Amino acid sequence: MIALASPFMEFVAREHPALVHLPLGLVVALPIAMLVSFRSRHAHAWKLTATFMAGLAWASSAVALFSGLLWGRQINLIPPGNFLPVVASEKQVLQRMLQLHELTALAGVLVGGVCLAFLVRSLRMESERIDTPTQPGTEPGPRRRSALRRISDRGVGVPAMMLSLLWIGAWGFCGKLGGIMVFGNEETNKAAAEQEAKRKNDVEAELPIRALDYGSLEPVEPGPIRSAAHGNRWRRTWVTASGIDAYKSGKPLPAGAYVVLSTFEDEKGRPGHELGPLYMKETRSDGSTAFAFYWPRVPEGRRTEVGGEETVYWRSPDPKLVVCTGCHEKNGAGQGPAGGVGAKQVAALKH
Numbered sequence: 108m109i110a111l112a113s114p115f116m117e118f119v120a121r122e123h124p125a126l127v128h129l130p131l132g133l134v135v136a137l138p139i140a141m142l143v144s145f146r147s148r149h150a151h152a153w154k155l156t157a158t159f160m161a162g163l164a165w166a167s168s169a170v171a172l173f174s175g176l177l178w179g180r181q182i183n184l185i186p187p188g189n190f191l192p193v194v195a196s197e198k199q200v201l202q203r204m205l206q207l208h209e210l211t212a213l214a215g216v217l218v219g220g221v222c223l224a225f226l227v228r229s230l231r232m233e234s235e236r237i238d239t240p241t242q243p244g245t246e247p248g249p250r251r252r253s254a255l256r257r258i259s260d261r262g263v264g265v266p267a268m269m270l271s272l273l274w275i276g277a278w279g280f281c282g283k284l285g286g287i288m289v290f291g292n293e294e295t296n297k298a299a300a301e302q303e304a305k306r307k308n309d310v311e312a313e314l315p316i317r318a319l320d321y322g323s324l325e326p327v328e329p330g331p332i333r334s335a336a337h338g339n340r341w342r343r344t345w346v347t348a349s350g351i352d353a354y355k356s357g358k359p360l361p362a363g364a365y366v367v368l369s370t371f372e373d374e375k376g377r378p379g380h381e382l383g384p385l386y387m388k389e390t391r392s393d394g395s396t397a398f399a400f401y402w403p404r405v406p407e408g409r410r411t412e413v414g415g416e417e418t419v420y421w422r423s424p425d426p427k428l429v430v431c432t433g434c435h436e437k438n439g440a441g442q443g444p445a446g447g448v449g450a451k452q453v454a455a456l457k458h
């Protein structure tokens with residue numbers, strides 16, 4: 108879809124909210140021109156004006172429809188190749204609204220088309236009447252017609268007038284939905300807030316933000332200690348304020364608390380300058396335990412240990428973390444240096 112990516116198409120798509128206002132404005136003013144055409148003075152001029160307005164509204168709505176479709180596809184509300192969004196569940200408020208928005212827009216185009224046809228017809232009938240002069244000796248037409256017929260014959264005619272009101276109704280409703288989709292209302296804002304909250308809960312999809320900020324937690328030891336259990340690295344333990352007391356006394360961490368091990372690689376029996384991975388263990392709000400392992404720069408010689416990756420970020424429920432779970436659970440979900448994971452479990456963790 109090269110066309111979709113071009114700056115012009117981008118512009119057409121993004122300007123949909125502006126582009127719709129030409130047809131919408133014309134349609135709102137249309138019944139006024141129509142109404143004036145019912146007066147006999149300048150009836151012809153007003154008929155022409157109304158036809159021009161309706162024609163322009165109808166034609167310019169094609170641009171608005173096209174830009175709306177482009178926009179919907181660009182923001183992935185409308186699947187590529189589709190004309191309508193796919194509504195899979197009741198909860199997809201935006202998709203449902205867009206569907207109705209499109210259908211009312213099309214209803215407006217349909218009604219508008221018929222309205223325009225009536226307008227053109229009234230103009231044509233008028234020119235025919237001028238072309239065929241009344242036969243001498245016969246009564247002039249209008250006087251013989253019923254009063255009702257006379258009114259409906261005047262100006263652009265009553266059916267066209269009614270259709271123009273329907274047209275406004277369809278596009279007015281369509282525009283209202285459009286406004287809600289752009290600016291939101293209670294329902295969509297609630298749906299958006301829910302989605303936002305969901306995303307927020309997953310800010311760690313790419314990076315273990317909390318583990319990376321270990322420096323803001325409570326340090327357990329003043330300096331690095333050798334940890335045979337974690338690849339023989341030198342580790343320092345950091346615990347959230349909410350969990351530090353429990354950790355120190357070897358009790359399970361309260362919900363929401365977590366522990367991070369920051370590590371250095373060993374260099375001739377001392378903590379080296381090479382940073383090791385971050386290890387994290389948390390007690391989730393539902394009481395379950397989750398692990399994370401983040402190794403931002405895997406030294407080249409050790410990449411085979413982690414499947415050739417340069418950067419490793421695993422978090423529960425990643426199956427690669429069974430090695431953590433296995434060791435920690437076997438040893439009674441070790442809490443803190445005092446309890447749990449026995450120091451005997453030192454089989455060097457390869458990563």
Ligand code: HEC
Nearest residue numbers: 334336366386387388398399400430431434441443448452
């Ligand atoms: C060989 C067993 C073993 C394996 C495998 C292991 N750990 Fe540990 N873990 C321990 C032990 C023992 C401790 C206690 C402190 C220490 O010895 O470093 C501990 C402590 C921790 C701590 C500090 C909180 C606590 O419970 O004491 C974290 C966080 C942690 N491990 C994360 C992990 C992660 C993440 C993995 C997997 C990548 C992992 N561990 C794999 C044995 C293991």
